[in-house]
Amino acid sequence: MMEINGNRLWESLMEMAEIGATEKGGCRRLALTDLDRQGRDLFVSWCREIGCGVEIDEMGNIFARKEGRNPDLPPVQAGSHLDTQPSGGKFDGVYGVLGALEVLRTLNDHDHVTEAPMEAICWTNEEGARFPPAMIGSGVWAGIFDLDYGHSRVDPEGKTIRDELERIGYLGTRSCSLSPVKAYYELHIEQGPVLEAQTKSVGIVTGGQGCNWYHMRLHGMDSHAGTTPMPYRRDALQGAARIIARLREAVLQQENALVTVGTIELQHNSINTIPGEVFFTIDMRHPDPQVLSGLDQKLRDLVDEICREEKLDPEIDLIWEAPTVNFDPECVGSVRNAAEKLGFSNMEIVSGAGHDACQMSHVVPTGMIFIPCKDGISHNEIESAEPEHISAGANVLLHAMLQSAG
Ligand SMILES: [Zn+2]
Structure with missing residues (x-):
């Protein structure tokens, strides 16, 4: 059975964490700052290294694509965010983006071509810490916010998202709007104490409260x-x-x-x-x-x-x-199948926090995978996760995406 490279994923997480690294081992990489640009540039360079096409949309969302055998099929996507809280950790969001990249790298290692294209996505300004509200990039894409609203959000200094996208070179031309998607998955640390307390490696997320x-x-x-x-x-x-x-x-x-x-x-x-x-x-x-x-x-x-x-x-x-979010039964099923097939202890869980996946779930079939984080702590420099769980979650993502992609 195909497996992701856990060491490579861990090393990429640690390399990304150097951009905006804080004293206590966390990360401060606010949306559309120079540090965010550096993080984006690194992600884009990693995607290009494995031959992926990279497109940037009007909200600065980044789409890296590995073509399938049938380019007319809608893609199977996975993503999350690279921006952090002002005093954030190394894993919130970043794990979902680099986990998606690791899936594409693994397919590349094995010269494995799926029927449907596979995409890794970095969404803009998920945290909302610099530009409220949260989840704007995915929200505009899903039609929950319109583009003008997204572009005109301001930071405390009065700078707009559009101006800052332009300044850091990430105001793309691809339309930021709904297009057909086979399935969207998001890999994330739980940000709560449940999986750790129940000693489970993988959370099969059924929805959001x-x-x-x-x-x-x-x-x-x-x-x-x-x-x-x-x-x-x-x-x-x-x-x-x-x-x-x-x-x-x-x-x-x-x-x-x-x-x-x-x-x-x-x-x-x-x-x-x-x-x-x-x-x-x-x-x-x-x-x-x-x-x-x-x-x-x-x-x-x-x-x-x-x-x-x-x-x-x-x-x-x-x-x-x-609103309450219910993830797609088929996507939830693919996550469960993958966790079972790989032999990881697992349980169903409801997301307590908002995620890009919650925006996506209103318009495309969506599923999420959680892994435990230490003491359930997140939005904190001391946020931490075990390499073993990091690998387990990414393997579940790989196999859930493969099931959706055919
Ligand atoms: Zn997050």
């Missing part, structure tokens, strides 16, 4: 802390505190549900003024859209009840809804 973001504002009345008896108060922060605590209880009763209040702001922040206004955010997630909409209703009911009791006027603004 849905996510709702809310902006919450409660209006009460500023008043004197010493002269306003308790029953007369309209204390917005007490209302928020009760909502936050009750919402957590509701979420704890629902398996796999998650809730985070990551921001809270008071208008005045004074020790002896009863807070008349509070703003906070809610991030709520669940893999089942029905459960998530049940939790949405629960939140609204709680807000009604508590604000009535506390004499507050609430504003609930659902600012963003990321």
Whole structure:
């Protein structure tokens, strides 16, 4: 059975990690910076070395192609991203891009030609750390964002994606829009603790959880802390505190549900003024859209009840809804077949984070492969993965892609 070259993949990961290397062994390679250009150039040179055609699209997404016997067939693709968080690791995203490259290198080693073409992709600005929002390159390709929107996103200095693409030489001419694809796969570290805790080498990702973001504002009345008896108060922060605590209880009763209040702001922040206004955010997630909409209703009911009791006027603004993602049963099946055939311990898993694959899944048959990462830690310089798992995941990718390519 054909196998990838684990040492070569590991060495390529380590070589890429030198571009933007940080003190604690991580990586800082923000999208469309000079360092990102260097990372892209290295990837492109590796693709050309094995005779792949390389095309850049209008969003700077890179497509490296190994032709199949039948060039009219839609390609089987694998990809991810080379950009990192400001204080990121060596594996998030990079593993998916270089894993896809390793598949093409392996086919090249064996002079193996598939029926359908095979492509390795590097998507632009997946992290969204420099240019919010996240997953823009794949999002424009999949038609979730339009090209003007993608080009006009700005970094904190006001530079646009389009200008920065032009500056680093990656404003391509290929159309950034949906074209036929046989199957898209993405290889990624889990970025959570489940596979490690269950001692599994490979996660067969069945989909991604849905996510709702809310902006919450409660209006009460500023008043004197010493002269306003308790029953007369309209204390917005007490209302928020009760909502936050009750919402957590509701979420704890629902398996796999998650809730985070990551921001809270008071208008005045004074020790002896009863807070008349509070703003906070809610991030709520669940893999089942029905459960998530049940939790949405629960939140609204709680807000009604508590604000009535506390004499507050609430504003609930659902600012963003990321739908639940279900990966393609055939692609999920190919990943499972590959893991079984190769004898790797495996389990089904739902992705907690967003990935380029989530954008792709709305328009083309998509599957994902996870491997464990140390202590489940990611978006951190100390992010780490075992060479053994790195190889296992790439072998699963190879065989899943071969099954799709015929
Ligand atoms: Zn990633």
